[in-house]
Amino acid sequence: MARYVLKRVIGIIPIVAVVSIISFLFVHLTPGDPIRIMYGADMDLATYETMKAKLGFNDPLYVQYGRYLGQILSGDFGISYKTKTNVSDEIGRRFLYTLGLTFASMFWALLIGLVVGIYSAAKRKSFWDRLGIISTTTIISIPEFWFGLMLMQVFAVQLGWLPTSGSGTFAHLILPSITLGFGVAAIIARFTRSSVLEVLQEDFVRTARAKGQRESVIIWTHVLRNALIPVITMTGLQFGFLLGGAVVVEQVFAWPGLGSYLIDSVLARDYPAMQALILLFSVQFLIVNLLVDISYSLVNPQIRYE
Template sequence: MARYIIGRVLGMIPILMIISILSFLFVHLTPGDPIRIMYGAEMDMATYEKVKESLGFHDPLYVQYGRYLQQILTGDFGVSYKSKTNVSDEIGKRFLYTLGLTFAAMFWALIIGLVVGIYSAAKRKSIWDRLGIISTTTIISIPEFWFGLILMQIFAVQLGWFPTSGSGTFVHLLLPSITLGFGVSAIIARFTRSSVLEVLQEDFVRTAKAKGQRESVIIWTHVLRNALIAVITMTGLQFGFLLGGAVVVEQVFAWPGLGSYLIDSVLARDYPAMQALILLFSVQFLIVNLLVDISYSLVNPQIRYE
């Protein structure tokens, strides 16, 4: 296991190098002048050239990339053009908000998705199964921002049960986490149903039924453990997407996480913040995939990596 983990970590290095190059080029080739955005279009050319030189924009792109690579290798993501604060400090303040929102969203997604998926598979071709298929298909089609606004209108504006925006308490977390996890719950439900139905066709399930075991015992004792391998893969991928994809929900609920920070950085053409966030989201996704692979052996001890 240790050898496998070390190999996977070393394999991440060239991937991260490619990501750093692509993100650097993407950011610097994006239309828009960060200097004009920061200081206004009325800035005179002499001051403009002076600021441009101080930011190193006169240097060729490969020189700027080398300087950027040297910074990130030392853990320094530079200073934000917009706020004039250290990008690492800003990410540190916002990261826990996004992580907490993601965990809460995944909690709702797993609870709803696993229950609906397992029950639909157990009641295959029943009215409950058909309702589950129709509801999950509908949920996947609903845009997150629209669903969030509907929840806000009903539970915050009309009923007054929850705040419309902000953070700081568990009550602030409920609406954005439900909004973010709702679509993922439908994906997990459909994937769980398919996995459980596939395992139910195996010989060992028929043997358990022949021995007179109850269907509920068979599903929870024998089927679920084998079906969870595929479900864990999907859950891990969705968790990685949630970490980097909470942008819309954070904007709707004014949640002070990394998603809203990324939107503000893109609008301001804040190169250091944009580059750091893209790289951070990529690292998060790679780490989640590694943890998913390791979890396979915990769910099914027959799986070994050595």
């Protein structure tokens, strides 16, 4: 296992290098002048040229990339053009908000998705199975921002039970986590149902039934161990997406996470913040995929990595 993990970690390095180049070019070739955005379009030419030289925009792109690469290898993502603060510090502060929102959302997603998916598969073609299929299809089709606004309208505006936006208490976390979690729960429920139904057709399940074992015992003891492999893959992918910043939901609920930071950085053409966030999201996704692969052997001991 250790050898496999080491090989995967080494394999991540060239991927991150390519991502850093692509993100650097993407950010610098995006239309929009950060100097004009920061200081106004009516600034005089002399001041403009001074700021351009100070920020290093007069250098060729390969020189700017070399300077950027040296910064990230030293653990420094530079200074934000907009806020004049250290980008690393800002990411560290906002990452905790995004991480908390991600774990809370995945709690709802796994709790609801696994229960609905397993029960629908166990009661195939029943009323409850059809209700589960219709419900998950409907939830997947609903835009997250609309669902979040409806939750806000009911539970915050009309009932007054929860705050509409912001952060700071557990109550602020409930609505955005439910908004994100229900969409992921619907996806997990569909994958769980399909996977469980597929495993239920296997020979070892028929053998267990022939021995007189109860259906609930068969599902929880024999079926889930094999059915959860594709579910874990999908859960890991969704976790990686959420950890990369739930941009729309964070904007709706004014949640101070990485998603809202990315939007602010793009609007301000804040190159250091944009580059750091894109690189961070890519590394996070690669790490989550590695952890998902490792978890396979924990769920099913027959899986071994050499």
